[in-house]
Amino acid sequence: MARRGDTIELAVLGLLHEGPMHGYELRKRLNLMLGWGRVLSYGSLYPALKKMLRANLITEVSTTTTPTSRRPRIVYEVTPAGNEQFQRLMSEVGPTAWEDDNFDIRFAFFSSTDMEIRLRVLEGRRSRLQERLARVQAELARTQAEVDRYAGELQRHGVESVEREVRWLSDLIRAERGDEGPATAPATKPVGTD
Amino acid sequence: MARRGDTIELAVLGLLHEGPMHGYELRKRLNLMLGWGRVLSYGSLYPALKKMLRANLITEVSTTTTPTSRRPRIVYEVTPAGNEQFQRLMSEVGPTAWEDDNFDIRFAFFSSTDMEIRLRVLEGRRSRLQERLARVQAELARTQAEVDRYAGELQRHGVESVEREVRWLSDLIRAERGDEGPATAPATKPVGTD
DNA sequence: GTTAGCATGTAAGGAGTTACATGATTTT
DNA sequence: AAAATCATGTAACTCCTTACATGCTAAC
Incomplete structure (x- = not known):
């Protein structure tokens, strides 16, 4: 291990x-x-x-x-x-x-591995991030108004960053499945849901 | 220290x-x-x-x-x-x-400090991120085509994330100077340059 | 009555940093 | 001639995690 x-x-x-x-x-x-x-x-x-x-x-x-x-x-x-x-x-x-x-x-x-492994690593990371996202958002909903302004802003920014990374991973997974490597640019374009 | x-x-x-x-x-x-x-x-x-x-x-x-x-x-x-x-x-x-x-x-x-310190911390972080950004982008320009597809994609994503954080910090600094605490939502809106 | 959560701690070990030590080569 | 960079290593120390040890209280 x-x-x-x-x-x-x-x-x-x-x-x-x-x-x-x-x-x-x-x-x-x-x-x-x-x-x-x-x-x-x-x-x-x-x-x-x-x-x-x-x-x-x-x-x-x-x-x-x-x-x-x-x-x-x-x-x-x-x-x-x-x-x-x-x-x-x-x-x-x-x-x-x-x-x-x-x-x-x-x-x-x-580049030094094969697609099977690439997909497993990408999907593994995505699911871990989504899991954490769910936990944090549940926590946010539970404690709603009682959080400090700055602490809350930090949480919000954190959630947004992780959501971005999830979208990035989804793009990569799609590209990998479509067999054309990582997308060269479109990460900023709207890509719909994951 | x-x-x-x-x-x-x-x-x-x-x-x-x-x-x-x-x-x-x-x-x-x-x-x-x-x-x-x-x-x-x-x-x-x-x-x-x-x-x-x-x-x-x-x-x-x-x-x-x-x-x-x-x-x-x-x-x-x-x-x-x-x-x-x-x-x-x-x-x-x-x-x-x-x-x-x-x-x-x-x-x-x-919330437990005063604005002077908040601004120093925010500006300090922003300038460190900008410095790193400059270094990495110089490096990217220097080694242009010879980078691996995936390594390059990782770099690109990293740069984008840091640029986002710089914009976030700039919003916060502006809000702090305008004396209204952290902006509650507008972080996704286009805010021009930093 | 037993599992889950509350509550405090210690001992051993892992992983990496800083500082030290040494010396060749290239640039200014 | 000095300074920077190349190049390899060791020793001490720091911080943290894991695993162990203990026992109470609430819920099922």
């Missing part, structure tokens, strides 16, 4: 899926990818790589092929076992918190 | 600002308030309360006044020092990550 800490593992396997890379570059790519907020520190990346080496998910590749005679960098490559693990982490159904925390990463690597 | 762990402290002080409460109730209110995602566990709440007691930010209040003869609950009340700390945490300018992590909590307690 997927644990909290498997996030870095998933991200590293996903990036290495595109080709060999060394630690420093992995960190840079990761920080661009997950640019919205948190950055990953070396203090967690390097130990994670060591752990993955021991688990035989990745292997070191000699850098001697580099023509420009740079300083020795440790380039990693994904093993067959690593690819298996990647597919497992991409598709596994775990606790809500884990799946929500890793949705973005999974999405970013959608 | 505000540390990462001051989040619970801020939230507890904010809730107690509305009146005395015991731990169990604090947790419930908090989990409703921050309903979008993570829940706070007893394992972090109770030790935090103990720590705040020692720091003299809150005090225990005897529950003997309760008429229904319930089991003894430990009801906490905020001290003058606690109120000072609350105002400090509400207004303090810290590292980006801290301010971003705590924006929602600060917003939810806006």
Whole structure:
């Protein structure tokens, strides 16, 4: 079962899926990818790589092929076992918190999986969001007038944001089913109900 | 300077600002308030309360006044020092990550501060979001076509969401300046540029 | 009478950050 | 020549979660 800490593992396997890379570059790519907020520190990346080496998910590749005679960098490559693990982490159904925390990463690597898994991840996220939406809206109805102005405004904005994301997911699911990848632009147009 | 762990402290002080409460109730209110995602566990709440007691930010209040003869609950009340700390945490300018992590909590307690602080918090958040937006869009322009379909779609959606939040913040700032609290509905209307 | 919710706490462990340590290479 | 960036790592520390431990009260 997927644990909290498997996030870095998933991200590293996903990036290495595109080709060999060394630690420093992995960190840079990761920080661009997950640019919205948190950055990953070396203090967690390097130990994670060591752990993955021991688990035989990745292997070191000699850098001697580099023509420009740079300083020795440790380039990693994904093993067959690593690819298996990647597919497992991409598709596994775990606790809500884990799946929500890793949705973005999974999405970013959608090209490296098949449609079946993409649909499961998208639909899973949508149903979790809808469930929460229902709970929050029930709560809102129950406590109606007694909420603070600002707290209420925050709730309202939160609900609206989640509703948008649900519509976005619905568009993507439709596109996926219609077999034409993510829609390139129409997310702002009225798309009817979900 | 505000540390990462001051989040619970801020939230507890904010809730107690509305009146005395015991731990169990604090947790419930908090989990409703921050309903979008993570829940706070007893394992972090109770030790935090103990720590705040020692720091003299809150005090225990005897529950003997309760008429229904319930089991003894430990009801906490905020001290003058606690109120000072609350105002400090509400207004303090810290590292980006801290301010971003705590924006929602600060917003939810806006009624307990004055307009000066509300404006500073709202404008601070808006400028941080705009800065990130600029960075990401520059990055998007630089790497144009070479991005993966799904990774690109994720970026696009992220930019759109942040742009929405910037408009929301601008509405709130305008309302705050016009002295009429948060707008009750017009967030979906076109509001021009920021 | 037993399940569900109220109520408070502790201990162990996970995951990641910050700060430290080191040194090569490229740019200014 | 200095500053920035490339590049890899370790140690200490922080914050939080999970799991455990305990017992009362209300509802079914």
